[in-house]
Amino acid sequence: MTGSSQLPGTDVASSSRDDQGLGSLSESALAPIPERLGQRTPEAGASIVSRLVHAWRRSLQFRVVTTTMMLGMLVLGVVGSYLYQRIGDRLVQSRTDQATAEALSLTELAQARFYSTDKTQNTEAVTVAAQSIIAEIAGTERSRYVVLARLSTNVSSYVINPVVSGEVNDSHIPDELETAVAEDPAVQKVQIVSIPLTGESDLVPCLVVGQQLDLPLARGTGIYYVYPLQRERSSLAVISQIFLSGGFVLVALIGGVAYVVTRLVVTPVRQATMVAERLAAGRLTERMVARGEDDLASLATSFNAMAEGLQRQIRQLEDLSRVQQRFVSDVSHELRTPLTTIRMAGELIHDSRAQFEPAVARSAELLRGELDRFEALLADLLEVSRFDAGAAVLDVEPTDLRRTVAKVVDGCQQLAERKGSRITVRDPGVPCEAAYDPRRVERVLRNLIVNGIEHGEGKPLEIRVAGNDGAVAVVVRDHGVGLRPGETGLVFNRFWRADPARARTTGGTGLGLAIALEDARLHSGWLQAWGAPGEGSSFRLTLPRAPGTHIASSPLPLKPMAESLEDPT
Amino acid sequence: MKGRVLVVDDDLALSEMLSIVLRQEGLDVTHVADGTSAVAAFRDSRPDLVLLDVMLPGMDGMEVCRRIRAESGVPIVMLTARTDTVDVVVGLESGADDYVVKPFKPQELVARIRARLRRGDEPEPERLDIGDLQIDVAGHSVKRDGRALSLTPLEFDLLVALARKPWQVFTREVLLEQVWGYRHAGDTRLVNVHVQRLRSKIEHDPERPQIVVTVRGVGYKAGPA
Numbered sequence: 057m058t059g060s061s062q063l064p065g066t067d068v069a070s071s072s073r074d075d076q077g078l079g080s081l082s083e084s085a086l087a088p089i090p091e092r093l094g095q096r097t098p099e100a101g102a103s104i105v106s107r108l109v110h111a112w113r114r115s116l117q118f119r120v121v122t123t124t125m126m127l128g129m130l131v132l133g134v135v136g137s138y139l140y141q142r143i144g145d146r147l148v149q150s151r152t153d154q155a156t157a158e159a160l161s162l163t164e165l166a167q168a169r170f171y172s173t174d175k176t177q178n179t180e181a182v183t184v185a186a187q188s189i190i191a192e193i194a195g196t197e198r199s200r201y202v203v204l205a206r207l208s209t210n211v212s213s214y215v216i217n218p219v220v221s222g223e224v225n226d227s228h229i230p231d232e233l234e235t236a237v238a239e240d241p242a243v244q245k246v247q248i249v250s251i252p253l254t255g256e257s258d259l260v261p262c263l264v265v266g267q268q269l270d271l272p273l274a275r276g277t278g279i280y281y282v283y284p285l286q287r288e289r290s291s292l293a294v295i296s297q298i299f300l301s302g303g304f305v306l307v308a309l310i311g312g313v314a315y316v317v318t319r320l321v322v323t324p325v326r327q328a329t330m331v332a333e334r335l336a337a338g339r340l341t342e343r344m345v346a347r348g349e350d351d352l353a354s355l356a357t358s359f360n361a362m363a364e365g366l367q368r369q370i371r372q373l374e375d376l377s378r379v380q381q382r383f384v385s386d387v388s389h390e391l392r393t394p395l396t397t398i399r400m401a402g403e404l405i406h407d408s409r410a411q412f413e414p415a416v417a418r419s420a421e422l423l424r425g426e427l428d429r430f431e432a433l434l435a436d437l438l439e440v441s442r443f444d445a446g447a448a449v450l451d452v453e454p455t456d457l458r459r460t461v462a463k464v465v466d467g468c469q470q471l472a473e474r475k476g477s478r479i480t481v482r483d484p485g486v487p488c489e490a491a492y493d494p495r496r497v498e499r500v501l502r503n504l505i506v507n508g509i510e511h512g513e514g515k516p517l518e519i520r521v522a523g524n525d526g527a528v529a530v531v532v533r534d535h536g537v538g539l540r541p542g543e544t545g546l547v548f549n550r551f552w553r554a555d556p557a558r559a560r561t562t563g564g565t566g567l568g569l570a571i572a573l574e575d576a577r578l579h580s581g582w583l584q585a586w587g588a589p590g591e592g593s594s595f596r597l598t599l600p601r602a603p604g605t606h607i608a609s610s611p612l613p614l615k616p617m618a619e620s621l622e623d624p625t
Numbered sequence: 626m627k628g629r630v631l632v633v634d635d636d637l638a639l640s641e642m643l644s645i646v647l648r649q650e651g652l653d654v655t656h657v658a659d660g661t662s663a664v665a666a667f668r669d670s671r672p673d674l675v676l677l678d679v680m681l682p683g684m685d686g687m688e689v690c691r692r693i694r695a696e697s698g699v700p701i702v703m704l705t706a707r708t709d710t711v712d713v714v715v716g717l718e719s720g721a722d723d724y725v726v727k728p729f730k731p732q733e734l735v736a737r738i739r740a741r742l743r744r745g746d747e748p749e750p751e752r753l754d755i756g757d758l759q760i761d762v763a764g765h766s767v768k769r770d771g772r773a774l775s776l777t778p779l780e781f782d783l784l785v786a787l788a789r790k791p792w793q794v795f796t797r798e799v800l801l802e803q804v805w806g807y808r809h810a811g812d813t814r815l816v817n818v819h820v821q822r823l824r825s826k827i828e829h830d831p832e833r834p835q836i837v838v839t840v841r842g843v844g845y846k847a848g849p850a
Contacts, residue, residue: 389680389706392727399638399728400646429726450816454842463798488840493812 062064116325117318125315132303144296147288148248148322151263155200156244159265162202164192166279170272173500175378179216182273186219195220201282203229206274208236214273223254226281229264237278238267240480253284261285279414324352328359340367380445388438395431402427429565436567440550443574450493450578452603457488457497457528462531464501465519471506476514477522479519488523490601492579497599499570500583504595508534512592527581529598531612539587547585548573572597584612628742629653631672633663633684633689634704638794645675646731647693647738660684664692674741679705680714687719694720695784698777700741704729722779723805724815740806741779755788755847756836758827767827779804787837787847796844821843 251258587593661683
């Protein structure tokens with residue numbers, strides 16, 4: 057009951073306060089947040105989540121703003137709850153200080169009253185006295201309730217019933233507090249408990265200060281002062297409200313700031329992306345706007361420098377390519393005109409060779425033959441350089457591959473007869489239509505068939521045509537000398553000859569297959585070779601139904617089925 | 626074969642060679658070396674056929690071709706050193722009937738010239754109706770509602786070939802043989818370009834042809850409007 061004994065009592069208060077009083081206070085304040093999060097329906101939630109994930113992946117700005125707001129919310133939450141805790145502690149502490157001081161003086165007053173009462177011969181008198189004293193010290197403003205109750209350690213035979221000043225009675229006093237009060241007659245004990253009070257919807261946290269009172273006859277009795285903490289609770293509710301709304305405003309502000317700041321960075325980056333895309337699309341004159349001297353301006357400057365460099369390089373290449381094309385075209389024209397004259401003169405001389413002596417007549421024949429070769433070589437060289445210069449263009453029209461094959465075979469029939477080869481064409485009997493450049497495909501096929509005839513040693517030549525969903529194909533198969541292992545990759549090389557030591561009896565320029573391969577590539581098609589020594593060779597041209605589309609598989613096997621059991625494709 | 630040929634070529638050696646070859650075939654040859662004087666020479670000599678080099682000093686071959694075509698339907702055969710699609714098509718679109726790529730064999734050139742000069746040998750009176758057109762084969766005229774349409778001899782031949790067998794589909798190769806006189810494979814672009822030119826003269830809406838109809842992937846046929 058002395059001033060020094062207050063400290064341990066306060067300790068009890070602070071240890072029990074967290075468990076009951078503030079726990080219930082902060083719970084109600086935090087309740088709205090989980091409730092609001094739980095309101096959405098599952099489907100709407102899923103679509104919003106997927107949209108958010110998409111935005112998170114796609115937008116740097118969204119990511120930065122969200123992250124900043126999350127971090128802001130976290131920091132505000134930590135700081136807010138700490139402050140809230142401290143304010144709560146403070147409020148309860150000052151109330152406790154005030155309440156203990158008040159309780160102490162009231163207890164002293166009550167004790168003095170009891171001592172000065174002489175009508176204490178029976179318990180009824182004591183009870184009556186106690187009732188009047190309690191009513192007196194409880195006061196009239198109902199800011200506190202007073203309960204007088206017999207301690208459990210009391211062994212006196214005189215028993216007085218608990219005396220209360222209002223709706224709070226001894227059942228509301230926790231046993232823990234009662235025990236603590238009973239143990240130590242000199243010390244005030246403090247605890248916070250929740251008590252249902254009239255006019256309140258829920259339990260009201262109350263500060264209970266307990267102390268021993270020495271009653272006449274009845275002896276050891278506890279006097280308890282119950283102070284409802286309604287005011288403190290409503291103060292804390294207001295404070296949490298302020299914290300929450302302030303927190304929301306702050307987070308929104310942080311988000312806004314992050315948005316503005318990232319915009320400053322993201323806008324130039326987005327602009328750079330846009331400009332880069334345009335550059336990639338071929339609009340080489342696109343540039344970024346470089347303002348100021350900051351990092352972004354230097355990004356724009358270096359970007360522009362890069363674009364400048366790219367543009368210069370591309371222009372140079374274009375110029376080179378143009379010069380090359382121009383050169384090829386000029387050479388073509390310049391060579392062709394005199395060659396025409398030579399050719400006509402040669403023909404004229406050749407036609408009248410019967411009038412010459414044998415040596416001159418033979419020379420005229422040689423001249424004509426070599427002119428043919430020279431002309432073919434020139435034409436092929438020009439074609440190759442046109443491919444190299446990237447000047448070759450497709451002139452696509454929808455055509456039935458069977459018709460193209462028939463046309464070329466027709467043109468080669470004469471040569472085949474001369475060499476003693478028989479050409480057979482097998483087709484599926486249905487149109488094999490595809491969009492391709494018939495002139496180029498005819499050239500490829502003519503090349504393959506003439507090659508087949510010339511290397512076929514008079515054996516039959518088989519041609520197969522077929523089509524599937526995405527492609528059409530033609531296979532030219534001969535039964536001549538064939539190709540040695542490793543040669544299938546070499547046949548398409550320029551000026552490649554199967555056997556360098558072999559006499560050049562056949563008239564090819566050595567560029568035919570190289571040009572054929574380029575023609576196939578121009579169509580995004582395939583041109584492949586197969587061959588085995590003594591078994592002949594097989595060339596397959598596969599063309600996509602629409603030019604430029606990807607070929608999944610060829611409708612015809614490259615290797616002859618009878619000779620190879622491997623995968624037909 | 627009689628006929629006058631105007632050779633327009635700046636290469637003197639080639640021109641002389643051409644003259645030798647063509648004279649051997651019994652043709653009269655006039656020669657002009659530049660584009661600027663070609664049109665005047667054409668008016669002077671009134672040739673039956675013009676042999677025109679594409680690359681000419683002064684005025685280029687395409688322009689000469691356009692100017693001659695503007696005043697006459699005379700057969701024009703172009704001599705070109707280029708086989709690029711664009712060059713060939715531009716040459717044909719400027720009005721040439723046929724073209725020969727350098728270096729050519731003399732027989733090839735003579736065959737092309739003969740094919741162009743051969744026409745007009747069969748003056749059997751014959752009248753054809755296709756769509757709302759009336760064709761007088763012997764009189765070389767095409768009329769719509771009594772109004773004559775001006776076609777070059779080649780366009781006329783093309784139309785007659787199609788109109789003689791309406792509903793039969795002609796492949797480009799067959800047309801090349803019948804109209805241009807190619808015995809072996811020729812350039813099917815000749816057919817495409819001249820069909821376009823013909824349509825632009827005879828169709829009400831060349832974008833939606835009613836008289837000369839394309840049969841996709843095969844060729845052309847004459848269908849009534």
